[in-house]
Amino acid sequence: MKRRVVIGMLGTTLDKRGKRHNRWNKWRPTVGLCMQPGFAIDRLELLHGDNSQQLAGQVVEDVAQVSPATQVKLNEIVLRDPWDFEEVYGALLEFASRYTFDTENEEYLVHITTGTHVVQICWFLLTEARYLPARLLQTGPGQNEGEPKTAGAYSIIDLDLRRYATLTSRFMREQAASVSLLKGGIATRNTTFNALIEQIERVALRSTAPILLTGPTGAGKSFLAERIWQLRQSRHRVKGRLVAVNCATLRGDNAMSTLFGHVKGAFTGAQQARKGLLREADGGMLFLDEIAELGLDEQAMLLKAIEEKRFLPFGSDKEVSSDFQLIAGTHRDLRQRVAEGRFREDLFARINMWTFTLPGLAQRREDIEPNLEYELLRYAGDSQSQVRFEPPARQRFLQFACSPEARWPGNFRELSASVTRMATLADEGRIGSEQVEEEIARLRRSWYQVEGGSLPEGMVELDLFDRTQLESVLTICRTSSSLSDAGRRLFAVSRQQKKQPNDADRLRKYLARFDLSWEQLRGEK
Known part of the structure; x- marks a missing residue:
């Protein structure tokens, strides 16, 4: 059998009814709940304000008399205004977030009878949203003949909480x-x-x-x-x-x-x-x-x-x-x-x-910058050392990383590896222009190596100038929808000086110098 745990708010009015011994002639919800025949409570989590310690202590003593097996745990919360929705909801949410629930061995009930109406509504909402893995419990004074008036009666309820729409923004x-x-x-x-x-x-x-x-x-x-x-x-x-x-x-x-x-x-x-x-x-x-x-x-x-x-x-x-x-x-x-x-x-x-x-990094280039910061934070957590970009170095890396030249075939995993390499090589916790340029060159080599299929075999013998230029042209070709689109991107400035620019023909002739064709490139992609 699972242990039964009840969570509830101390009722500053109902739980205070009666004075001295006369209190035993009155129905008090929290004490009466622990007097229910056949409804044993193993633990009572009783929340109360910082100005109700004396009443809370009295209730603990009375519960011990009527139900010695019930453990009562007092939980003090601060509520300046118990009628303020935002404040009450925040306080109860904080309690639910830090509480350790053991649903394997315990069942939970939320006692909604005590507290202001605002408290009750917030209990409803938190239970409905499953911040509290519990059912709702309501008590009342005994109505039927033979029912002890001081114990009252209880019922487990399931209310439709959709009517409480006042906390939609929360x-x-x-x-x-x-x-x-x-x-x-x-x-x-x-x-x-x-x-x-x-x-x-x-x-x-x-x-x-x-x-x-x-x-x-x-x-x-x-x-x-x-x-x-x-x-x-x-x-x-x-x-x-x-x-x-x-x-x-x-x-x-x-x-x-x-x-x-x-x-x-x-x-x-x-x-x-x-x-x-x-x-x-x-x-x-x-x-x-x-x-x-x-x-x-x-x-x-x-x-x-x-x-x-x-x-x-x-x-x-x-x-x-x-x-x-x-x-x-x-x-x-x-x-x-x-x-x-x-x-x-x-x-x-x-x-x-x-x-x-999920889209790849090339389809989310605007997210490279926030992911850059995330990767630096993750590196700091793993290595226990803080690393930052020097502003010019950061701007240079982002300019390259967000450009059409950056292919990112490994997506966010590759970006993470890139940031980790720069952070590891950084001197005195600062990633400078030198580390950035080294990393850009490293990425270019990995993306344009012959094994990766970027340059056709035989292109490795080109002069560095021709090879670098050709690599950039091929990158544009592979990220363009058509030959004309690639030509417009490559000749965006010089085409303005021509009355009838033919970008596609100009690009086709450039590729032919290296025995390449648009169709061949699209087939290699």
């Missing part, structure tokens, strides 16, 4: 805090991405259906999955931990064993039974990154586990159960994989209810 601020959590506190500026995160926040708190995160490698799928789990955990929507695995690392028997577990002797080398990640995620969340890399057999078992919450460990004929919430991630086009027969259509349909595509 809820908007709380939602903004949830969105900020999902973004890691980064003040992103991309409107499309911000709208996406706001929708994810609503889904994360209202739905337990699988979530599918798509987007290029390094776009932040793993980071966002962890933040979704943190958000759900903070609202008591999930109890267990987050279990994550990159499915690209799983092959053959190891895939089955890692995900679903195995029994002893299931295959050569299986000397001990293994629980498996799905069972470890029971009561929590499972993040399967690169889910498209799973084999068809594993996909079939995963579908059964999602739909039935049951599956067979590898080598076993006895089913086990696991109730987890799934987040899947991939940089693949799953519809194309289904068409190719490489991904099960029924599994795709099951995980495709909530699909969110």
Whole structure:
């Protein structure tokens, strides 16, 4: 049996009724609650103001008389004006945020009878929003014959709280805090991405259906999955931990064993039974990154586990159960994989209810600057050393990082590595122009090396001047929608001096000097 815990506010009027021994002839909500037959309370968390210590002490003594097994814990809160919505809501929210709930071993009830109407409404709202993983409890004086008047009666209620719309603005601020959590506190500026995160926040708190995160490698799928789990955990929507695995690392028997577990002797080398990640995620969340890399057999078992919450460990004929919430991630086009027969259509349909595509860094260049500051803060936390850009160096790096020349194929992961390198090489905690220029040259080499396919083989023998110029031209070509578009960008100044500029023809002739063509470049992309 779970321990019963009641959370409530000391009633400065109702709990004070009667003087000396006469108080036992009056109904007092907090004391009467602990006198209910067949309704044992293991712990009473009693909130009171800083000017009610004497009354609180009297109530503690009286509860000890009528219910010696009930532990009473006093919690002092400061309320200058108990009729001020903002103040009361903030004080109760602070209590709920710092309180350690143990929902595995305890059930919680919020006593709403005492306190001002404002207090009662705020209890309603906090419980409805799941800041308090509890039910509402109401008490009143005994009305029926035979009911002890001093004990009164109680009822557990479930009210429709939508009528209390006066705190809409406060809820908007709380939602903004949830969105900020999902973004890691980064003040992103991309409107499309911000709208996406706001929708994810609503889904994360209202739905337990699988979530599918798509987007290029390094776009932040793993980071966002962890933040979704943190958000759900903070609202008591999930109890267990987050279990994550990159499915690209799983092959053959190891895939089955890692995900679903195995029994002893299931295959050569299986000397001990293994629980498996799905069972470890029971009561929590499972993040399967690169889910498209799973084999068809594993996909079939995963579908059964999602739909039935049951599956067979590898080598076993006895089913086990696991109730987890799934987040899947991939940089693949799953519809194309289904068409190719490489991904099960029924599994795709099951995980495709909530699909969110994260844009890469090249599509969010306005977010490079706030992410730059975030990465410096993260480096400071990891290395315990503060590092800052010198203003000219910062401006130079941002100019390069936000330019069309910057390809960022590794997306935010690559930006993080870039900042980490500069911070590590910084002298006396200052990233100067020298470190920035070295890093820009390093990024250019990595993006334009022959193995990366930027320069066709044979171009490595060019003079440095020609090679640098050609690399810049090819970058523009690969980020342009057409030959004419690339020409206009490359010849934006000189074309103004021509009556009939033919940018496309001019670019085509330039490429021909290196035995290159527009069609060839588009095919290489």
